[in-house]
Amino acid sequence: MPTTLTSAVVLDRVTLAWPDGTVALNELSGAFGGGRTGLVGRNGSGKSTLLKLIAGTLAATSGSISTAGRVDLLPQQLTLDTSRSVADVLGIGATLDAVRAIERGDVDERHFDTVGDDWDVEARATAALATVGLPDGALDRRVGELSGGEAVLAALIGVQLRGADIALLDEPTNNLDRDARARVHELVRTWRGTLIVVSHDVALLEELDDTAEIYDNELSVFGGPYSEWKAWLDTEQAAAAQAETAARQLLKRERRDRAHVESAIGTRNAQGRKAAFERSAPRIVLGAKKRAAQVTAGRLRVEANEKVDAARSAVDTAGRRVRDDDTVRIDLPDPDVGTGRRIATIGDGERAWIIQGPERVALIGRNGAGKTTLLERLVASAAPAVGPISGQEAGEPPGSGLDTASIRRTARAEAHTDRVGYLSQRIDGLDEAASVLENIRAGAPGVGDVDLRNRLARFLIRGDTVLRPVAALSGGERFRVALARLLLADPPPHLLVLDEPTNNLDLDTVDQLVEALSAYRGAVLVVSHDDAFLRRVGPDLTLELSEGRMTEA
Structure with missing residues (x-):
């Protein structure tokens, strides 16, 4: 079912080859309509690369891209200078400074040139920030004072205020908590102009008019949201x-x-x-x-x-x-965990919950609540040599307000087994200099290389790739290696600890992970802001962490 909207972006045989000769996109042709489109596809299909080509931050090797107006891109990896003001992130810093200088009595002509007709810039920006929960005075705050979620929301408001004809958003809800996700969903729902969103967030994709897919180096566009496209x-x-x-x-x-x-x-x-x-x-x-x-x-x-x-x-x-896709096939071993076995204790100063047998436990809470810190303390308790972990080491965003001392005083987590497998959302536990095979072998020293290669093939890691150093892998490959090392460990872990596991997975691999966890006979503790994923995992217990206190949700 093709879209009927006027084309805002037209691709004509676009090819991009990396310096080493690897072809990322090969003569890709197609068009995006002038409304709101969700762009989906498997990891490595070229979605993020395509957005960068449309935005002009990458140049195509051959072919052409035509756009109906100015383009603005919110990249997946948002790298903001923490010393910059929120006004600068919004792109209005110079205009705001000029307005304020005139209000103070400075009638230099250059201030008037800078302002132009944009005299209400502060009021408009403040109102826009308020829609995503940022308070009055946020324009003058530094990025370093914001939580990670607030920084993403501010950057997103910046895209909206700059008013480009075509806005490109690459995984805008990754790592955002429920409240921040809801605010992004509302912004997207009411967006005016052309919008192209790359996302694995099914709820976000449902807010969009069209669904585009990159598959087998072809771009197709369907006139309807994700659920209608999937049914079709x-x-x-x-x-x-x-x-x-x-x-x-x-x-x-x-x-x-x-x-x-x-x-x-x-x-x-x-x-x-x-x-x-x-x-x-x-x-x-x-x-x-x-x-x-x-x-x-x-x-x-x-x-x-x-x-x-x-x-x-x-x-x-x-x-x-008929699609005959290579898919990640996750077949988890049996860790032989009895239903009465105590696996871990998690709680706060007032109450504790015991994870027992093959239970599934979800841990939720706002960004900055200390969930990652708690998980890493749990993992450290299973392996004391890991040592203490601070909130910043656990990946909490700068300025998040995390009170690590409060977490230490109240929230508690202790493993009662040394067989704990941990998948960090930062994917930072791999030996960068070692090969893929060496990294996997470290977790399964008793398994032969031929068997390890066969198991890695189930994660689409084949051939000479297993001999490459981890530092040379793409982001998607790194995540699959980290996931494989966790799930192929021998002996298998009694407890799987997963921190935002769906952030780096395409939708097909999420399906495979859900099926594997459903059949897994060990315990699972998962942190996720993805409500759809948690519903499919079916936790026996959901705990919410807030200000060092834990409650059943």
Whole structure:
């Protein structure tokens, strides 16, 4: 179902090759409409790269990109100078300074040139920031005083205020808590102008008008939100699979009919030879019959071969419609955790909860509440050599307001097993200089390299990639290596600790992870702001951490 909106971005055979010769996109063509579009695709399909090409921060090797106006990009990895003011992040710092200078009595002409007609810039910016929960006075705050979620929201408001004709957002809800996600959803819901959003956030994708997909180096656009596109794709793939089955059955039948034709021709030839041997008719008559039989046989062979070729072509055509994707296949080993076994204790100064047997526990809370700190303390308790971990080391955003001393006084986490597997949202536990195989072998020293390679292949890590140093991997490859090291550990962990595991996964791999966790017979403790993912995991217990206190949610 194609979109009917006027094209705002047109791609004509766009190719991008990296300096080492690796092709990221190859003659990609297509168009984005003038409304709000969600862009989906597997990890590594080139979504972020395409946004950078449209924004002009990357230059295509060949092909062309035309856009209907100015383009503004909010990148996935937001690197903001913590000393900058929020006004500068919004792109209004110079204008705001000029307005304030004039208000103080400075009538320098350059101030008026800077302001132009934008006299209400402060009021508009303050009102816009208020819509995402930032208070009066936020314009003069430094980025370093904001939480990570507030910084993303401020940057997003900046894109909106700058008023580019085409806005590009790359994973805008990654690492945001529930409140911040809800505010991003509302901004996107009411966005005016062309908007292209790369996201794995299904709830966000539902707010958009169209769904575009990069698949097998082709761009297609569907006129509807993600759920409608997914339903259409599932129906189309079912029909394609049925068509392929029918085409294969027809090919089998045509081959059988061709064999019958050859058998019939052989029988006729044998009869003709027998008649000639017995001289059952004059030689001239027998010769005429032979020539006629040869002509008939040739015609029958041509017709039979044409039917087989047509059937084979139909199989090929139908088969190309059916997606035969490589998917991550996660098959978790049995950690042999009994239902009565105490795995960990988590709680605060007033109450504690025991994770027992193969329980699933979700830990939720606002950004800066100390969830990551708590997880790392839990992991450290299973391996004392890790040492103390501060809130900043745990990845809390600068200025988040995390009171590490408060976390130490109240929130508690202790492992009762030394077999704890931890997947950090920063993916920082890998040995950068070591190869992929060496990293995996460190977690499974008793497993042979051939077996390790076979297991890595299930995570789409194959061939010479296993010999490359981790430092040379892409972001998606690094995450799959970290996930593989966790899930392929031997002996398998009694407790899996997952910190925002869906941030770096495409939707198909999230499906695989959910299925694997459903079958896993160990305990799972997961931190996530992705409500859809948590519902699918089906936690037995959900705990909320706020200001060092823990409550059941």
